[in-house]
Amino acid sequence: MGKLEQIKAQEKLRQAEAAKIAALIAAAKAAEATEQKLAGALKNAQGTLKDVAD
Amino acid sequence: MGKTTTEFISKLTAHKAKCALCVHNILDAATPLSHYREQMAGFIKQMDAVTEHYIPGGHRPQNFDERVIDNDPRYKKASADYDAVEKRYTALHLKTEEAKKTLKGSLKELSATTDLFDAYVKKKEKAWLGSKNSVPVAKAAIASSRAYITSCNGIA
Numbered sequence: 001m002g003k004l005e006q007i008k009a010q011e012k013l014r015q016a017e018a019a020k021i022a023a024l025i026a027a028a029k030a031a032e033a034t035e036q037k038l039a040g041a042l043k044n045a046q047g048t049l050k051d052v053a054d
Numbered sequence: 055m056g057k058t059t060t061e062f063i064s065k066l067t068a069h070k071a072k073c074a075l076c077v078h079n080i081l082d083a084a085t086p087l088s089h090y091r092e093q094m095a096g097f098i099k100q101m102d103a104v105t106e107h108y109i110p111g112g113h114r115p116q117n118f119d120e121r122v123i124d125n126d127p128r129y130k131k132a133s134a135d136y137d138a139v140e141k142r143y144t145a146l147h148l149k150t151e152e153a154k155k156t157l158k159g160s161l162k163e164l165s166a167t168t169d170l171f172d173a174y175v176k177k178k179e180k181a182w183l184g185s186k187n188s189v190p191v192a193k194a195a196i197a198s199s200r201a202y203i204t205s206c207n208g209i210a
Contacts, residue, residue, distance in 0.1 A: 002120065028077050028080050028084070031202070031206050031209055035073070038198040038201070040198075041191075042195055050059070052182050
């Protein structure tokens with residue numbers, strides 16, 4: 001099999017991979033937004049719970 | 055007073071930061087992949103065009119030597135350019151996979167600490183009733199942590 005044919009076969013595999021990568025990026029961006037909410041919740045908890053009974 | 059909760063929140067904050075770094079690394083590595091794929095597709099088209107020039111419509115001339123295509127300067131350049139971009143693509147793809155693995159480990163730590171904090175808050179709920187907002191705020195932090203873990207599980 002020539003190099004071009006090998007590359008084309010690899011490219012077909014990557015086409016299938018592309019959809020997974022797009023989904024991965026979308027999920028990572030969504031996680032970043034959720035992380036901001038967690039950061040706020042932890043900051044709030046830190047201030048409120050600093051004096052509670054152990 | 056508040057020493058245990060402060061320790062829990064410090065741990066949760068540290069685990070969250072580790073997860074966030076992994077998510078950042080995933081985005082950093084995965085975002086350019088589609089651009090590289092487009093470039094690679096362009097080089098394949100160029101190599102195809104050269105091939106078509108020598109073998110029009112796939113009709114190979116008699117006694118045609120394949121090395122003529124391999125030695126064509128346009129084909130050689132497109133092939134070398136493809137290789138260079140493919141190397142970068144592969145490296146970034148590998149980096150993405152490694153970051154996903156690291157994220158899985160960090161999520162386990164965050165999940166374990168969230169469970170421990172949840173159990174601690176449940177144990178202390180009555181004792182904290184006099185302290186305004188303490189229980190709702192602690193529960194909100196636990197719920198946020200669980201939401202973050204769920205959202206990260208969609209990546210890893």
